[in-house]
Amino acid sequence: EVQLLESGGGLVQPGGSLRLSCTISGFTFSNYAMSWVRQTAGQGLEWVSLLGTGDGDTFYADSVKGRFSISRDNSKNTLYLQMDTLRAEDTAVYFCARGRGRYKPESRTFDYWGHGTLVTVSS
């Protein structure tokens, strides 16, 4: 059974940092692109970042570029999102999501999602 479990969310002051983790099971992690998607309370979905299976295969939303960094440790079956210089508008539930495959377009279609971790940026 495919499972994705996020952790690392919490309350942080503006300008602060957090690192989110997403630990997976039930599939061969190294074979799949992975993404982070966020959702504000009662609002829609916003894609944040994608990490492919190859070196340098990273993409970011304009709203987080230069502040967030996505990475993976295939030996630990874990995806990360390092979030720096956090702003109030980054407050959201952050989901990790699996791409359907390794390559476009499958890598950009999300077939499994974690249950999310809440990040609150407030003083």
Add this chain to the structure above:
Amino acid sequence: IQLTQSPSSLSASIGDRVTITCRASQGISSSLVWYQQKPGKVPNLLIYAASTLQSGVPSRFSGSGSGTDFTLTISSLQPEDFATYYCQQLNAFPLTFGGGTKVELK
């Protein structure tokens, strides 16, 4: 690429045929997917490549379109279909979602 969904919400009855549209600000070929999200749950992939049903999704769901105009149709609305539906384009980064369409019981 901006995606505009319409309507933003609709009220329908069990058994109704429901159609949701998604318009892209530029052509995206068939690089569009649809998700369903129920309250308190995570999004669930319904359709990919604009018209291909994801495994396990009931056949009352269908998708069509290419270029800039896409539709999601539920042929006969069931109680478990009351949810919010999102389109997403995968043609170019940044990946973007539509604003969502909430389907409510009339």
